Amino acid sequence: MNLWQRLAGRLLRSVVGKLWGTIILLVAVVLLIVGVFLLQYVDILSFEDAHKVKILFVLTAVIGFLLSTFFAFFLSKKIQQPLLQLKDAADSISQGNYSTRVNTRSTDEIGELANTFNHMTEQLDKLIHDLNHEKNHLASILRSMGDSVMTFNADGKVILTNPSGYLLINKWSGIDLDWREELFESGAAHSEVPMPLRELFQCVMEEGRDATDKIHVLSSVWSVVMAPLQSNGVIRGAVAVIRNVTEEHKLEKLRRDFVANISHEIRTPLSMLQGYSEALLDDIVVSPEDRKELVQVIYDESLRMGRLVNDFLDIARMEAGHVDMNFQEVDLRHVVKRVHRKFQVYAKEREVKLLAELPSQPLLVKEADEDRLEQVFTNLLDNALRHTHSGKSITIAGKHANVNGSEYVQFSVADEGQGIPSEDVPFIFERFYKADKARKRGSSSGTGLGLAIVKNLIDLHHGRIVVESAAGVGTTFTLLLPVEAHQ
Numbered sequence: 001m002n003l004w005q006r007l008a009g010r011l012l013r014s015v016v017g018k019l020w021g022t023i024i025l026l027v028a029v030v031l032l033i034v035g036v037f038l039l040q041y042v043d044i045l046s047f048e049d050a051h052k053v054k055i056l057f058v059l060t061a062v063i064g065f066l067l068s069t070f071f072a073f074f075l076s077k078k079i080q081q082p083l084l085q086l087k088d089a090a091d092s093i094s095q096g097n098y099s100t101r102v103n104t105r106s107t108d109e110i111g112e113l114a115n116t117f118n119h120m121t122e123q124l125d126k127l128i129h130d131l132n133h134e135k136n137h138l139a140s141i142l143r144s145m146g147d148s149v150m151t152f153n154a155d156g157k158v159i160l161t162n163p164s165g166y167l168l169i170n171k172w173s174g175i176d177l178d179w180r181e182e183l184f185e186s187g188a189a190h191s192e193v194p195m196p197l198r199e200l201f202q203c204v205m206e207e208g209r210d211a212t213d214k215i216h217v218l219s220s221v222w223s224v225v226m227a228p229l230q231s232n233g234v235i236r237g238a239v240a241v242i243r244n245v246t247e248e249h250k251l252e253k254l255r256r257d258f259v260a261n262i263s264h265e266i267r268t269p270l271s272m273l274q275g276y277s278e279a280l281l282d283d284i285v286v287s288p289e290d291r292k293e294l295v296q297v298i299y300d301e302s303l304r305m306g307r308l309v310n311d312f313l314d315i316a317r318m319e320a321g322h323v324d325m326n327f328q329e330v331d332l333r334h335v336v337k338r339v340h341r342k343f344q345v346y347a348k349e350r351e352v353k354l355l356a357e358l359p360s361q362p363l364l365v366k367e368a369d370e371d372r373l374e375q376v377f378t379n380l381l382d383n384a385l386r387h388t389h390s391g392k393s394i395t396i397a398g399k400h401a402n403v404n405g406s407e408y409v410q411f412s413v414a415d416e417g418q419g420i421p422s423e424d425v426p427f428i429f430e431r432f433y434k435a436d437k438a439r440k441r442g443s444s445s446g447t448g449l450g451l452a453i454v455k456n457l458i459d460l461h462h463g464r465i466v467v468e469s470a471a472g473v474g475t476t477f478t479l480l481l482p483v484e485a486h487q
Helices: 002-013 015-045 050-094 109-144 163-172 186-190 195-207 246-281 288-320 332-349 370-386 450-460
Strands: 148-153 158-161 211-217 220-231 234-244 328-331 353-357 364-368 393-403 406-415 464-470 474-482
Touching: 050 109, 148 163, 158 163, 195 211, 195 220, 195 234, 220 246, 246 288, 288 450, 328 332, 328 370, 332 353, 332 364, 332 370, 332 393, 332 406, 364 474, 370 393, 370 406, 370 450, 370 474, 450 464
Parallel strands: 353 393
Antiparallel strands: 148 158, 148 234, 211 220, 220 234, 328 364, 393 406, 406 474, 464 474
16 A cells, blocks of 8 residues: 555656646646536537537637647746756856755755755766866966976977976977978977877877886086876876986986096005015115115005095085084185195205295185195195196285175185196196096006195185186186185
8 A cells, every 4th residue: 555655645746646637727727718608508509509619619619729739838837947957057056056956945856856856966076076186286286396298299289398398398489390200291390299299199199008217408418207198098198207417417427537547646656656566575786776766656556546545535524514613713824825835845856946925914714724724825835836847836825805795805826837728727626637537656646636625625616716727837826715704
């Protein structure tokens, strides 16, 4: 019984049930009207007047038609109104208003449709909100990335990039378009893929697998990782992550050069020490003069190895940032005078004039490490003496200078030595770099680290050092040290 009641209740609440009930009601009304009109004429007319009967039926039909039309219009209005609401709500959602809801209190299929529609819009609104949140989260990640990210479609058009990638595209857009253009089809000229990436992009699109490469562009080195974007087995584009590895590349080159140079610098004195020591052990040298000469060479090379090791440790600590600086106010005249006295005897032995031109007023620097600056002047004077011939002069001078409104103490170390070729001047502050390509041994041979140490120490004092030189004329090193404390 309960089952039949539930079925009947569901039928009455449905659109079909409402239509069925409306039609039944309409038929009942029509029959009632017909009965009311006919019954009063049945006995009177006894159906003798056929014309009146026809008129009666016409009137009944007109009244029934009007009633049917009224009920049909009323019923269609009840059905059409929620459908129009659903249509308007769908149009609103299609325009991006996902908070739209349909207000329908009906309990039939149209009411259930409205409830389902509202639930769908609610879920869609939540889904769009979650997608926007994920999109903003992804955009924040891309913006915060130091690496450049570029995404291309199958035609090479840029569909997504982060700010770093956008700047890189603009930077590379000025590269000569003829560069390696013969590798690509004519249609590739319309691609938005930057020219340095096109070969890798074409490789990824053809092979459908990840690819990595290092490219050299505009004096910089870039590491590129590019992966295909696939959908249902079809490659629809590629994404590239690009990192500037110029510094890492330079450091790796410096490391290789450093290992090669240090090996070269140490191997030669070691070979000399070993060879001369064996000569002494085997009593190959008989005369005391030759024996003394060999011992002197061994002594000089051991000193040179000691200087090399000390210089190497100094520059390694400086470049690692492990140098302890004792900054205090210093009158640099005292430092220069002390270094001048130290080298005066050595200069007389080489018959070189060593001059110091210092003002009478103090050359004060608020923050300076006296020992480190003494090392700077020591390296510069030692370098000058080793390259200045007898009869020539070396001058170290100091004075106050104003550069761009800032106060500096300026020192110059000028010699009349053999000078430095112009092509070697930009590289003299590099480790182990020597203008003497033959690397001749002897009293004039250095470790190749002295000027690199000088440059690092001047940088630690926030100063500057420049060199002017001409082959056969001489060399002048100019130092600028700020008077005021470091900011």
